[in-house]
Amino acid sequence: MVKVFALSLNFNSLWYSLMKKIESIKEFGGWLNRYEHQSESCHCMMTFSVYLPPQAETENVPAVYWLSGLTCTDDNVRTKAGAQRYAAELGLALIMPDTSPRGDDVADDTERYDLGKGAGFYVNATQSPWSDHYHMYDYITQELPELVESEFPVVKGIRSITGHSMGGHGALICALKNSGMYRSVSAFAPICNPMHCGWGQGCFSNYLGSDTDSWKLYDATELVKAGAKPIPMLIDHGTGDEFLAEQLFPQHLQKACDEASFPISIRMQEDYDHSYHFIATFIGEHLQFHSAHLKE
Amino acid sequence: MVKVFALSLNFNSLWYSLMKKIESIKEFGGWLNRYEHQSESCHCMMTFSVYLPPQAETENVPAVYWLSGLTCTDDNVRTKAGAQRYAAELGLALIMPDTSPRGDDVADDTERYDLGKGAGFYVNATQSPWSDHYHMYDYITQELPELVESEFPVVKGIRSITGHSMGGHGALICALKNSGMYRSVSAFAPICNPMHCGWGQGCFSNYLGSDTDSWKLYDATELVKAGAKPIPMLIDHGTGDEFLAEQLFPQHLQKACDEASFPISIRMQEDYDHSYHFIATFIGEHLQFHSAHLKE
Numbered sequence: 302m303v304k305v306f307a308l309s310l311n312f313n314s315l316w317y318s319l320m321k322k323i324e325s326i327k328e329f330g331g332w333l334n335r336y337e338h339q340s341e342s343c344h345c346m347m348t349f350s351v352y353l354p355p356q357a358e359t360e361n362v363p364a365v366y367w368l369s370g371l372t373c374t375d376d377n378v379r380t381k382a383g384a385q386r387y388a389a390e391l392g393l394a395l396i397m398p399d400t401s402p403r404g405d406d407v408a409d410d411t412e413r414y415d416l417g418k419g420a421g422f423y424v425n426a427t428q429s430p431w432s433d434h435y436h437m438y439d440y441i442t443q444e445l446p447e448l449v450e451s452e453f454p455v456v457k458g459i460r461s462i463t464g465h466s467m468g469g470h471g472a473l474i475c476a477l478k479n480s481g482m483y484r485s486v487s488a489f490a491p492i493c494n495p496m497h498c499g500w501g502q503g504c505f506s507n508y509l510g511s512d513t514d515s516w517k518l519y520d521a522t523e524l525v526k527a528g529a530k531p532i533p534m535l536i537d538h539g540t541g542d543e544f545l546a547e548q549l550f551p552q553h554l555q556k557a558c559d560e561a562s563f564p565i566s567i568r569m570q571e572d573y574d575h576s577y578h579f580i581a582t583f584i585g586e587h588l589q590f591h592s593a594h595l596k597e
Numbered sequence: 598m599v600k601v602f603a604l605s606l607n608f609n610s611l612w613y614s615l616m617k618k619i620e621s622i623k624e625f626g627g628w629l630n631r632y633e634h635q636s637e638s639c640h641c642m643m644t645f646s647v648y649l650p651p652q653a654e655t656e657n658v659p660a661v662y663w664l665s666g667l668t669c670t671d672d673n674v675r676t677k678a679g680a681q682r683y684a685a686e687l688g689l690a691l692i693m694p695d696t697s698p699r700g701d702d703v704a705d706d707t708e709r710y711d712l713g714k715g716a717g718f719y720v721n722a723t724q725s726p727w728s729d730h731y732h733m734y735d736y737i738t739q740e741l742p743e744l745v746e747s748e749f750p751v752v753k754g755i756r757s758i759t760g761h762s763m764g765g766h767g768a769l770i771c772a773l774k775n776s777g778m779y780r781s782v783s784a785f786a787p788i789c790n791p792m793h794c795g796w797g798q799g800c801f802s803n804y805l806g807s808d809t810d811s812w813k814l815y816d817a818t819e820l821v822k823a824g825a826k827p828i829p830m831l832i833d834h835g836t837g838d839e840f841l842a843e844q845l846f847p848q849h850l851q852k853a854c855d856e857a858s859f860p861i862s863i864r865m866q867e868d869y870d871h872s873y874h875f876i877a878t879f880i881g882e883h884l885q886f887h888s889a890h891l892k893e
Contacts, residue, residue, distance in 0.1 A: 327837065327867075328874040383679040383877065541623065571623075578624040581679065 329389035330355040342440040343402040356392035363595035368464030368471040381577035402434035423471030426508035461591035473521040477529040485594035487535040493554035494522040525557040539573025625685035626651040638736040639698040652688035659891035664760030664767040677873035698730035719767030722804035757887035769817040773825040781829040781890035789850035790818040821853040835869025
């Protein structure tokens with residue numbers, strides 16, 4: 302038993318040593334770093350960014366994971382959201398993964414922005430050709446936290462998660478499917494009931510196949526209906542969001558939560574759209590919400 | 598005399614009526630709007646963005662002009678700098694013009710990122726083919742303020758100006774050449790002595806010709822040497838800026854200011870680079886600096 306444990310440690314050390322820092326930028330007194338590593342879950346090189354606030358030089362800090370939306374990489378949020386200012390003020394690390402596997406070997410649909418690369422939907426695909434690499438759910442909930450908590454000055458086992466649009470939904474399902482893994486969850490303009498909208502149906506039918514029972518395991522509204530345990534949850538939608546009526550369906554999630562006595566705060570922000578200008582406006586409140594729960 | 602005045606008013610009304618709002622995004626309780634208009638100075642359609650803070654709904658607010666750097670449009674700063682949060686807190690309008698004339702008729706050097714479109718350098722070009730459209734100096738110091746103060750709820754005649762790199766230098770020369778036009782000026786990683794570096798020499802020789810006396814009229818260090826009147830001035834450079842040693846030369850401007858007893862604050866920020874992550878870190882301090890002078 303001791304021997305197996307030692308082997309496992311060696312394996313991990315080897316694995317993590319393959320992680321390579323590819324960029325380092327000073328910001329708000331801390332460091333915005335970017336890494337690439339060979340992902341065990343996705344069987345390809347993956348890129349992610351980490352913002353370490355100034356406090357991380359002298360202590361371990363709690364981490365907030367950010368899941369981005371369709372077409373994004375790890376770069377969008379770190380460039381456009383203005384989150385690092387608040388992370389520096391609050392003493393939070395930001396973990397910003399990519400939205401899908403990448404590389405020449407990875408299946409894609411180059412005709413569509415909402416399927417394939419940039420559109421992993423944070424599920425484990427079961428259908429060919431997607432199942433070779435599209436295991437974003439395992440990547441986000443298992444591999445990445447293990448890597449981050451092994452390699453960076455973050456508090457182990459204490460995490461929160463948030464995201465935007467497809468990534469807002471990703472944050473919701475990661476939290477709803479893993480009671481106790483996150484202290485809090487929030488989302489900006491999340492797809493709330495993907496089984497019910499084009500974006501979700503397009504991805505789920507390709508990644509998971511035609512059996513819609515398998516879709517329910519990755520649908521936030523269905524997970525609440527199925528009895529997911531409550532977790533502090535904050536959601537913002539903009540009333541001027543061009544995707545609100547056809548893709549997002551917050552009213553479905555609200556109804557499921559009401560029927561399950563699941564506490565939830567969905568705020569409808571007047572006139573705001575789906576862009577990073579909307580996110581920038583409210584990211585401070587979201588990070589304060591997470592900080593309060595992370596430091597309880 | 599009265600008749601001429603009336604004609605002029607009518608002309609202006611007609612002119613401004615050609616300005617068209619092409620985008621409107623709610624952010625931090627205010628509105629980020631984008632316009633296009635036929636520019637009298639540049640003889641082409643020009644695009645600019647304006648952020649109006651919430652306070653502008655009930656009162657005229659002072660305006661800060663932002664001049665962007667090489668390769669940028671009006672979009673970079675509004676997306677990446679995080680300035681709108683501070684503008685909303687301080688009650689400032691942000692005026693964000695493009696960096697050069699645009700359009701199929703406009704001369705360009707498609708082989709170079711540092712000449713032609715995206716690289717107007719905020720001068721009035723005198724040499725063919727640039728002189729047909731490249732009149733960014735007149736556009737920034739005359740046409741745009743006149744348009745802005747005629748069309749938006751900003752305080753007339755009260756302005757400050759700032760910018761980045763080429764645009765940081767642009768801000769410096771607009772302020773140094775026009776005593777009394779701006780209350781304060783600041784700059785992020787400005788080119789401080791363009792006659793002395795490749796970026797400046799490449800643009801000046803093309804736009805202004807071989808007579809280097811004409812270059813001195815658009816060089817911040819030379820303008821201080823020539824007796825420009827003091828104005829509150831704040832400059833930040835990053836010690837990790839990859840362009841610092843070869844292109845920016847803050848020590849030249851510092852020396853000229855010291856010899857002219859021209860008060861200046863050049864801060865060397867440890868490890869920061871030339872990117873918008875550097876700008877985002879310090880834009881709040883710059884806008885507070887301008888706000889204090891605008892509200893004196």
